[in-house]
Amino acid sequence: MVRDVTLGQFYPGNSFIHRLDPRSKILLLIGYLVIIFCTFNYLSLSLVTIFTLFYILISGVSPKIYLKSLKVIIVIVLITSVLNLFYGTGEPIWQWGIISITMNGINRAVFVTIRIVCLILASSCLTFTTSPTDLTDAIESLLKPIAKIHFPVHEVAMMMTLALRFVPTLLEETDKIMQAQKARGADMDSGNIVTRVKAFIPILIPLFVSAFRRAYDVATAMECRCYHGGAGRTRMKVLHMTKRDAAAFAVVALMISGVIVCNMMFPAVM
């Protein structure tokens, strides 16, 4: 069902990670994502994994929910790891015709799997613990420098906020329209690809109509409150960096240096 989408959902809470400044969370995530791909031996890889498990535990969001977010990408992980398994170089340890598995291939498969899993977990941690509005506020704040070259940072951020806000609404709407057309005998589960695509017309048209209607409503409501773009706008909630953020930066810096040290001390397997 369309409602089962967990990717990108916000779970309110009051954990250490929830209370971090969203800007630091984004910056830390970027740093973390880079370092995931700079792990070259098992020691640094396990360091990153341990760190990932650590912040999942302190994020205050149930690990079950993280597992659910992994379910979505399990196919991608399987395909990439299986492909990597057969693309290794070096001495084959198992061979059948042209298919061969090497130690290097196994290493690659393991690395790619753990890297993708960590990547998804880390990004999920950001979206699970940060409300969409905070997220766009942070992006707006981080992108402020390029407003100088006349890039409409505020408008883009506002568009993102609005778009995110309407995701659940439109999902609900889709569900309702599907039910209504099914009640009139619409058949969306059988037939060939052409009939199936055609079967979606009775859902897409009402959905578009209602999306436009809602867009007009929102635009009117914003105008009624004298919204006229970003110029001269102040915020109710001003973002603040605190000692907490400094601590988070320190921890991530420690991990990054740990990974670098591990990479230098021990031979690379990748």
Place this chain on the structure above:
Amino acid sequence: MSKILELRDLSYVYGMKTPFEKKAVDKVTLSIEKGEFIGIIGHTGSGKSTLVQMLNGLIRPTGGQVLLDGTDIWEKPKEIRKIRFRVGMVFQYPEYQLFDETVYKDISFGPKNMGKSGDELDFAVRKAAEFAGLKDELLNKSPFDLSGGEKRRAAIAGVIAMDPEVLILDEPTAGLDPMGRELLLSQIMQYHRERKNTVLLVSHSMEDIARVADRIIVMNNSKLEMFETTKKVFSHGRELEKIGLRVPQITRIMSILKDKGYDVDDGSLNVGDALMQITALLKKEGKIW
């Protein structure tokens, strides 16, 4: 009379086996006779919408059975579409489901899915439009050019056109002006009278329900609270108020009069009936002649 719908221990749980598990309908058992006009009331979130969506197989019950004319509707899950043609469902704000180029084409969506064509299809569409009170000239217009009330009618016609044995309407009058409400309600009553089909009406307006329903299903906290004749249900004013519902205004006035010691029927459902009782009472006491 014979039973058209029979519910046995019907239950539905949202989000089975997740932390968000929530009972929406809990062991409802009842049966509805052919040709009855049933009202369904209950405060928001009492499970009435979930209940009616199970009646035509839009959602599959997590427990219990729905029997239509004696057979379980989920006996052959592959043929659940056939059940949906026999039990028509008009959702809340049905005008948002209109999609086709003309009103005519939109109404024919349902019967076409049933496999009707040619004269048979044309007859079904025109008959349904007539029942819903849509004028002929509207049929060739785009549904998006109609007024709010006309859109609602067109959407209802789209379900009636399948000629369902049971018609379920979920708050068909919500958001209409008093005139529109009145018109739509009398059209539904006329449809019921002429086709002799079973109609289920979900509504928050006790006045509407009192006017049309033979019997009333009262839902409370996902359970069946009462299933009695309209008169009987509305004579339980206090119980209804406890679960966040009320009785029609006129019924309330009569029950207050009864509490004050006057000899009136506290199950009176319409103003005319109440007026007769009150004038009779006044005459008896010699206040008017």
